[in-house]
Amino acid sequence: MLAFILKRIILLLPVLLLVSIISFTLFYLSPGDPAEILLTGPQGPPDPAAVQEFRERAGFNDPAYVQYLRWLTKAVHGDLGYSYTSGERVSDAVLDSFVPTLKLSLVSLIISLLISIPLGILSAVRKGSVIDGLGMMLALLGVSVPSFWLAYLLIILLALQLDLLPVAGYGQNGDLQHMILPAVTLGASAAAVTSRMMRSSMLEALQQDYITAARARGLPERSVVLRHALRNALLPVITVIGLNFTYLLNGSAVVETVFAWPGIGNLMTDSIYERDYPMILGCMLFLAMLFLALNLMVDICYYYINPRTRHESGD
Amino acid sequence: MLIIRNCTAVMAISLMILILSSPVLAASGNSGKVLNGDLIFGPDENLDPAYKYTGWYMHEAGIYETLFGLDENMNIVPKLATGFDQVSDTQYEIHLRPNVLFHDGTPLDAKAVVFSLERVMDSSNPRHGEFSFIDSVSAVDDNTVSIKTKEPYSPAIASLIDPLVSIVKPDVNLNTTPVGTGPFKFDSYEKGVKLVVKKNDRYWGDKAKLDGANLFFVSDSMTRAMQLEGGDVDIARGLPQTEVQNIKGKSNLEVLSKETMRENLIYINMRKAPFDNLSVRLALNYAIDRQEIVDTALEGVGGVAAVGVFSSQNPWSANKELKAYEFDQSRAKALLKDAGIADTDGDGWLDYAGKPFSITIKTYTSRAENKPSAEIVAAQLEKIGIKTNVEILETGALTTDLTNGNYDLALYSWSTGTTGDPDYFFSKHFLSTGAEAKKTGYSNPDVDKWLEKARTTFDQKERMKYYTKVQEQVLADSPEIFLFYLNELVGVNKKVKGYVLYPSSEINFLTPELSLGD
Numbered sequence A: 001m002l003a004f005i006l007k008r009i010i011l012l013l014p015v016l017l018l019v020s021i022i023s024f025t026l027f028y029l030s031p032g033d034p035a036e037i038l039l040t041g042p043q044g045p046p047d048p049a050a051v052q053e054f055r056e057r058a059g060f061n062d063p064a065y066v067q068y069l070r071w072l073t074k075a076v077h078g079d080l081g082y083s084y085t086s087g088e089r090v091s092d093a094v095l096d097s098f099v100p101t102l103k104l105s106l107v108s109l110i111i112s113l114l115i116s117i118p119l120g121i122l123s124a125v126r127k128g129s130v131i132d133g134l135g136m137m138l139a140l141l142g143v144s145v146p147s148f149w150l151a152y153l154l155i156i157l158l159a160l161q162l163d164l165l166p167v168a169g170y171g172q173n174g175d176l177q178h179m180i181l182p183a184v185t186l187g188a189s190a191a192a193v194t195s196r197m198m199r200s201s202m203l204e205a206l207q208q209d210y211i212t213a214a215r216a217r218g219l220p221e222r223s224v225v226l227r228h229a230l231r232n233a234l235l236p237v238i239t240v241i242g243l244n245f246t247y248l249l250n251g252s253a254v255v256e257t258v259f260a261w262p263g264i265g266n267l268m269t270d271s272i273y274e275r276d277y278p279m280i281l282g283c284m285l286f287l288a289m290l291f292l293a294l295n296l297m298v299d300i301c302y303y304y305i306n307p308r309t310r311h312e313s314g315d
Numbered sequence B: 001m002l003i004i005r006n007c008t009a010v011m012a013i014s015l016m017i018l019i020l021s022s023p024v025l026a027a028s029g030n031s032g033k034v035l036n037g038d039l040i041f042g043p044d045e046n047l048d049p050a051y052k053y054t055g056w057y058m059h060e061a062g063i064y065e066t067l068f069g070l071d072e073n074m075n076i077v078p079k080l081a082t083g084f085d086q087v088s089d090t091q092y093e094i095h096l097r098p099n100v101l102f103h104d105g106t107p108l109d110a111k112a113v114v115f116s117l118e119r120v121m122d123s124s125n126p127r128h129g130e131f132s133f134i135d136s137v138s139a140v141d142d143n144t145v146s147i148k149t150k151e152p153y154s155p156a157i158a159s160l161i162d163p164l165v166s167i168v169k170p171d172v173n174l175n176t177t178p179v180g181t182g183p184f185k186f187d188s189y190e191k192g193v194k195l196v197v198k199k200n201d202r203y204w205g206d207k208a209k210l211d212g213a214n215l216f217f218v219s220d221s222m223t224r225a226m227q228l229e230g231g232d233v234d235i236a237r238g239l240p241q242t243e244v245q246n247i248k249g250k251s252n253l254e255v256l257s258k259e260t261m262r263e264n265l266i267y268i269n270m271r272k273a274p275f276d277n278l279s280v281r282l283a284l285n286y287a288i289d290r291q292e293i294v295d296t297a298l299e300g301v302g303g304v305a306a307v308g309v310f311s312s313q314n315p316w317s318a319n320k321e322l323k324a325y326e327f328d329q330s331r332a333k334a335l336l337k338d339a340g341i342a343d344t345d346g347d348g349w350l351d352y353a354g355k356p357f358s359i360t361i362k363t364y365t366s367r368a369e370n371k372p373s374a375e376i377v378a379a380q381l382e383k384i385g386i387k388t389n390v391e392i393l394e395t396g397a398l399t400t401d402l403t404n405g406n407y408d409l410a411l412y413s414w415s416t417g418t419t420g421d422p423d424y425f426f427s428k429h430f431l432s433t434g435a436e437a438k439k440t441g442y443s444n445p446d447v448d449k450w451l452e453k454a455r456t457t458f459d460q461k462e463r464m465k466y467y468t469k470v471q472e473q474v475l476a477d478s479p480e481i482f483l484f485y486l487n488e489l490v491g492v493n494k495k496v497k498g499y500v501l502y503p504s505s506e507i508n509f510l511t512p513e514l515s516l517g518d
Helices: A002-029 A034-039 A048-058 A064-076 A090-125 A130-144 A147-161 A176-206 A209-216 A221-249 A253-258 A264-274 A277-305 A307-312 B002-021 B054-060 B110-121 B221-229 B241-248 B278-287 B290-296 B329-338 B370-383 B395-403 B423-429 B435-440 B445-456 B460-477
Strands: B034-039 B068-070 B076-078 B081-088 B091-096 B134-141 B144-149 B184-190 B194-199 B212-217 B235-237 B253-268 B303-305 B358-363 B387-392 B409-415 B480-493
Touching: A002 A064, A002 A277, A034 A048, A034 A264, A034 B395, A064 A277, A090 A130, A090 A176, A090 A221, A090 A264, A090 A277, A130 A176, A147 A176, A147 A253, A147 B221, A176 A221, A176 A253, A209 A221, A221 A277, A253 A264, A253 B221, A264 A277, B034 B221, B076 B081, B091 B110, B110 B134, B110 B144, B184 B212, B221 B235, B221 B241, B221 B480, B241 B253, B241 B480, B253 B278, B253 B303, B253 B370, B253 B435, B278 B329, B278 B370, B278 B480, B290 B303, B290 B370, B290 B480, B358 B370, B358 B395, B370 B387, B370 B409, B370 B480, B395 B409, B395 B435, B409 B423, B409 B480, B423 B435, B423 B445, B445 B460
Parallel strands: B034 B212, B034 B235, B358 B387, B358 B409
Antiparallel strands: B068 B076, B081 B091, B091 B144, B134 B144, B184 B194, B194 B212, B235 B480, B253 B409, B253 B480, B303 B480
16 A cells, blocks of 8 residues: 555656646746736836846746746755745745635535535435436536526625625635635535436446345345445545545635635636746646645545455555 | 444534634624725735835825825825925925824834835835936935935926835834834735724824724625625725616615726827828727717716826816817718728728728726727727727737737726826826837827926926827827726715725725714
8 A cells, every 4th residue: 555655656746747847838838928917017017127127037038948947946945936926935825825725625525515415315216206306407507507606696695685694705714604605606516516426326336236135135225225335336426526625625716706715716816817927836736736645545545445446456 | 334424423523623713703893993895906915015016005004104195186285294395406305294103103204214215216126217216315304305306307296105105114024014104003914815904093193083994805896896785894996887876776885986097098009000190090089989988888887988198187287178089980981081991892891902901909808897998999990890809918918019019909097197297197108218109109209398398397387388288289199099087986885984085096095084983
């Protein structure tokens, strides 16, 4: 197992390198002079002389590969540089904005699981029933509805009409009151995917021979479903949950903007608009790392839940 | 079964932790006299007012003050200065207000003023160019500062209004601990979330009526409107035009609106045929129905159709005698015909030099009104037979295109002068060496001469004579098409009293007069 994890971690390095090269290239090829954009204020475009000075200082006049290598050398030593717009350390900024996103993602994930797992099981067990039809319709709606629309709808209903929750904002360090609406918005689409997966995977499990056998032994249906079928049906669902979680952690720029939530999605979009490339590269690298780490964790979960993979990995 | 029970347990525990770790009840601490307000833009991590445009936001929050300021009618008023003597064409002696204390209790003196100005003039400041007219700053005595300019420069005093030259306490870390002299003092800041200020009990002027304020930075305009409606905030800037009617309909809310110094205009690429031809530029002016843009793109509430380059909100420098180009399509067509642009192949579209005459309007979207306005202009040009496209670019890409002359028309939003002095905008746009004039290719020796003279003339009436001529000439030469002056729309809960909307609203928000009823 340890060897397996180590191998996976070593494999991360070329992936991260590739991510940084692609991000840098995209940044370099995108139109517009970053110095010009960075210095543009509410008064309008900046003084051309100031732009030249900035280009000189930031080393924008060097060839692209020199700029990239300069960044890479520092990054290898753990220094992701400083933001061009705010002057703060990129690593600090990324971590600072990741905390709100992490909080929001955890609550969204919990909400999505609380909805999707029971809904998926119920739909599978009562296949073809009204519950199934309604549940899957909701799931379809969940994936199809754009999140900003759902966000506004929830605000109008729960914050404006019923006055139960605050409209938006980060409150006192992202308290639960302020977190519920954005978390439900994000959780809804995640729940939709998971419940469909849960349903189909459960249906498949219920058709297996061991289920027939379990029923033949006279086990109560509850036990057949929850003890025998669910355990096997959960495997593919875990992959989906893992993917959902990484999607949530990448921070939805839309939801974060609507709810004025200071997360990493907001940080990324702002840095892209401002061409703050140390920040963009820092975010990309961090998110890529996170994505890979979560995938690794999903694999490890698999290893423990499914005994078969244990034998295959030859450990 | 075990897994499921575990999963449920883990979920329940994490939910519990989240609930416990969030001081839910503490969130509703909006007691009595603390104003909650939504702003659009906020400072970066760095809170130093000399850093880019951070000073504007800190000035909005009432933390810092400048030597001179503008009142709500755009008149220059003394703030931390009580007045000035002009010693010569190139030297001013500024008298400081006595008995002013910084937020930490130390007195304001000439040394602090010299420090505050010199650090902006330093070449490491990206905006130092705006103050390169200053030769030197020195303290004459504790309460007098002398400013020497390199050349006679009449906007000198007005330029001290820009919060870039906020007067700061030397020897403190201004990035994290702002110490100013304003009616409010800094309490805390969460980047991208909020700035919290408290009343300054030792303020030199009328003390603030509020105990403090929470200023939230919310980039989504719909969210700002809904927060106002839901009572999360008492005041919200930058309402979406579509929400104005809805908010006006609520009994506890109102919408305040005022023409600002911000203007939307179209650059014409005079370096490119046929736009080098005056008739073509005039035709474009006649073909555009400015009122229709205001009524549709701005929902009738977001702005005022433009006449000349300056709105009448510009205190002394707007030429109020100017006459707007009337909307007159047949005149536009006739002018185009004079310039050799007519429908020669009978397909209903105008042709120029044997090819269909088509125009691309380039613009950017970080100002919400740009795209709809450009689309309406395009539709209006199509009505007189010019094939017109709108192309959306990012600001940086657009500026590059403009610098390289790679455009026909470009729709921009500009502030015509935060300090109230017309020199800033005019020299950039219409002096042939100005950065924006280079983009349109505009050069008129008369205008150059008038602008140079106005800059070195100190009598305001004399200066106005030059600026009157400049505005007439620019409207006639039309290197830029002036579309509309933007309105600031502020949603206010009726319990907020004493809120004054400034034309230079981008730097003014919290004032001592603001209070909360109920």
